[in-house]
Amino acid sequence: MNAVEIHNLSKFFGQKKAVSGLDMVVPEGAIYGFIGENGSGKSTTEKIICGLMRPNNGQIKLFGKDLSDEDVRHKIGCLIETPGCFPNLSVWQNMMIQAANISLRNPKEKVAEALKLVRMEGSASNKFRNCSLGMKQRVGIAMALLGNPALLILDEPINGLDADGIRIMREVLTDLTLKKKCSVIISSHILGELEKIATHYGIIRRGKMIKQVTAEELERECPKYVAIKPLDLNSAENLLSEKYIKVTRKDNFLRIYGDASPEETVNYLFKHGIKVEEVTTEKISLEEYYIDLMKKGENEIW
Amino acid sequence: MVKYDRTKPKKLKSMLSVDFLRLFASPLLYVLIGVSFSLPVLILVMTTLNGGEESTLIFTSVWQSISSVSEEGATAMDITSMMNINLLFFLTSVLVGIFVSEEFKSGYAKNIFAIRHKKGEYVLSKILLLSFSGALTFIAYFLGAIVGGKIAGLSFELTNTSVTGLIFCMLSKIALLPLFSSIDLLISVFAKQKTWLSILGSLALSALLFPTIPMMTPLNSGIINLFLCLAGGIIFAFCGGLSSKFILDHTDIV
Numbered sequence: 001m002n003a004v005e006i007h008n009l010s011k012f013f014g015q016k017k018a019v020s021g022l023d024m025v026v027p028e029g030a031i032y033g034f035i036g037e038n039g040s041g042k043s044t045t046e047k048i049i050c051g052l053m054r055p056n057n058g059q060i061k062l063f064g065k066d067l068s069d070e071d072v073r074h075k076i077g078c079l080i081e082t083p084g085c086f087p088n089l090s091v092w093q094n095m096m097i098q099a100a101n102i103s104l105r106n107p108k109e110k111v112a113e114a115l116k117l118v119r120m121e122g123s124a125s126n127k128f129r130n131c132s133l134g135m136k137q138r139v140g141i142a143m144a145l146l147g148n149p150a151l152l153i154l155d156e157p158i159n160g161l162d163a164d165g166i167r168i169m170r171e172v173l174t175d176l177t178l179k180k181k182c183s184v185i186i187s188s189h190i191l192g193e194l195e196k197i198a199t200h201y202g203i204i205r206r207g208k209m210i211k212q213v214t215a216e217e218l219e220r221e222c223p224k225y226v227a228i229k230p231l232d233l234n235s236a237e238n239l240l241s242e243k244y245i246k247v248t249r250k251d252n253f254l255r256i257y258g259d260a261s262p263e264e265t266v267n268y269l270f271k272h273g274i275k276v277e278e279v280t281t282e283k284i285s286l287e288e289y290y291i292d293l294m295k296k297g298e299n300e301i302w
Numbered sequence: 303m304v305k306y307d308r309t310k311p312k313k314l315k316s317m318l319s320v321d322f323l324r325l326f327a328s329p330l331l332y333v334l335i336g337v338s339f340s341l342p343v344l345i346l347v348m349t350t351l352n353g354g355e356e357s358t359l360i361f362t363s364v365w366q367s368i369s370s371v372s373e374e375g376a377t378a379m380d381i382t383s384m385m386n387i388n389l390l391f392f393l394t395s396v397l398v399g400i401f402v403s404e405e406f407k408s409g410y411a412k413n414i415f416a417i418r419h420k421k422g423e424y425v426l427s428k429i430l431l432l433s434f435s436g437a438l439t440f441i442a443y444f445l446g447a448i449v450g451g452k453i454a455g456l457s458f459e460l461t462n463t464s465v466t467g468l469i470f471c472m473l474s475k476i477a478l479l480p481l482f483s484s485i486d487l488l489i490s491v492f493a494k495q496k497t498w499l500s501i502l503g504s505l506a507l508s509a510l511l512f513p514t515i516p517m518m519t520p521l522n523s524g525i526i527n528l529f530l531c532l533a534g535g536i537i538f539a540f541c542g543g544l545s546s547k548f549i550l551d552h553t554d555i556v
Binding site for chain 1 (some may be wrong): 317319320323327328329352376404408409411412413414415416417418419420466552553554555556
């Protein structure tokens with residue numbers, strides 16, 4: 001069963017199309033990386049899935065049931081934009097309020113667990129308004145995680161988190177999906193982090209889904225290349241361009257796409273008197289794949 | 303099989319428990335109770351600081367700060383019928399405006415409506431809560447009036463009414479609170495994050511209904527007054543609540 005199924009979703013703000021004919025499928029247990037530029041419609045889509053915005057068009061099903069079904073709605077955990085806490089209340093009180101909202105069993109125990117998970121157990125008595133941006137984000141994540149939601153929707157959750165916070169977040173999400181079969185939709189501009197955990201990707205541009213792929217498909221689609229750092233960059237680039245179909249330059253490195261092997265490339269340059277400082281085999285990152293797709297999409301979509 | 307720790311929301315009960323927790327943790331409630339208590343003290347003491355000549359006194363009895371006897375209140379809109387406990391209906395508007403808009407501004411409303419499709423419980427819980435907090439301010443005002451009257455040396459004598467009339471008068475005013483709370487809530491869910499719009503809109507609507515309060519709840523009220531106020535309160539709360547629910551159902555929460 002799919003956790004989320006969206007068909008032909010549209011949302012307009014006056015004349016402006018925020019989401020236009022969007023289709024989206026999030027399988028159960030997936031970590032779905034939802035990627036797009038600012039204003040592409042990610043947050044709007046997430047708000048619609050959470051029932052916070054009314055779509056102008058389209059069908060949404062959560063776990064095979066309609067969005068208005070109370071049974072599925074109370075299984076959603078979300079962090080969209082802000083954690084939704086009262087500044088004059090303590091972290092603990094805010095957590096207890098959310099625990100009461102979702103009618104959590106053993107609320108004190110579960111709240112303590114969630115705070116411990118995000119390393120906020122020592123700050124439970126702090127007023128929310130006195131928390132730093134990163135701490136507030138951790139509280140928001142803890143609130144979303146309360147009671148093991150079946151579907152977790154996180155909008156830019158790692159914004160403001162330090163390295164430790166990002167690592168914890170990664171571990172928690174992986175653990176949730178593997179052990180508790182929770183499905184996660186996570187949008188982020190930090191694609192390097194997303195690449196480490198996502199099992200599925202959806203790329204949205206100007207309100208339309210332009211690509212949905214699994215991590216395996218993406219792996220196949222992302223070409224490998226040999227990256228070398230020659231001492232004489234210009235001569236090496238000229239030489240390699242004669243031999244290989246695609247050679248590009250990035251910083252002090254040359255990238256050779258296709259069937260080139262590192263040994264063969266280094267030997268070839270050595271024969272022509274060019275010394276090489278470094279050589280590695282890599283594949284293009286999600287960020288590069290995304291940027292490339294955006295460039296292509298510019299012409300295809302509009 | 304995955305076990306979820308969440309259970310189906312316990313409808314109104316969980317919503318009310320959260321709202322009451324928030325209300326009692328909010329400094330706003332205590333500020334409003336403080337204001338409600340201080341207001342009659344200030345009014346009664348300040349208006350008697352004129353040398354004590356009885357002919358020039360604005361208030362001659364403590365109970366004038368609660369309400370007027372029916373015939374007077376129905377026609378005369380003098381300072382005593384304006385500067386009395388009925389002012390608290392405006393204070394309720396401020397309370398509702400700030401309390402509800404804070405929920406939308408903080409993002410708390412998102413947390414609620416992401417897990418609840420039905421908005422009726424939210425509306426009902428708010429009307430009950432805000433009527434309750436309104437009742438607390440009325441009690442504080444009543445106590446303030448007694449203290450203020452003592453300080454100002456005003457008469458506690460009940461003219462043209464009785465203790466029962468006074469009790470029914472207070473109960474009738476409290477019974478009107480759901481009416482005002484539901485109207486204020488309607489404006490607030492329409493205004494959402496805009497606190498200023500919520501407060502101004504609620505104050506404007508309260509001002510429209512304000513002249514009817516002295517007629518409905520005179521100092522010599524009886525069971526009929528209470529019944530009418532209760533009926534009005536329930537009918538308005540129902541209609542206002544339905545309208546608020548309609549707005550929440552048909553507009554974006556964020």
